[in-house]
Amino acid sequence: MSDSPRTQKPKGSGRTAPRPPDVRRDVDIAVATLDERKAADIVVLDLRGLSDACDFFIIATGSSETHVRALSEHVMEQLERAGRRPHHVEGMRLGRWMLLDYIHIVVHIFHPTQRQFYQLERLWADAPRVTGTARR
Numbered sequence: 001m002s003d004s005p006r007t008q009k010p011k012g013s014g015r016t017a018p019r020p021p022d023v024r025r026d027v028d029i030a031v032a033t034l035d036e037r038k039a040a041d042i043v044v045l046d047l048r049g050l051s052d053a054c055d056f057f058i059i060a061t062g063s064s065e066t067h068v069r070a071l072s073e074h075v076m077e078q079l080e081r082a083g084r085r086p087h088h089v090e091g092m093r094l095g096r097w098m099l100l101d102y103i104h105i106v107v108h109i110f111h112p113t114q115r116q117f118y119q120l121e122r123l124w125a126d127a128p129r130v131t132g133t134a135r136r
Helices: 023-036 064-079 112-118
Strands: 040-046 056-061 087-089 097-101 105-110
Touching: 023 040, 023 056, 023 064, 023 105, 056 112, 064 097, 064 105, 105 112
Parallel strands: 056 105
Antiparallel strands: 040 056, 087 097, 097 105
């Protein structure tokens, strides 16, 4: 097989990066931050073995567009204090569905109507839910 652009992973995609040893710590930080800031229906899905895209989805709901944006900002702030910066962020302007991509962890923060519409938990129903995440 040749090294044509069609067969190669895009450079800088980060998806082949080795898993940091403290991924669970980062999950705990994000969940605790969401919980402290009154996010609703926080769910952590373990995608290891199901997807090469990431290891964990964290899904939460904010009560309004402003709340969704604020939750996202606080999660980014707390993970940055732990030495993590997002690889990619989407949705900040509209505040209906924020996606914070940390390569091994993807945090989805939804406005209630968007969460109901997209139903990520149903889409990833084969993924085990993680219990025992740290809540401060």
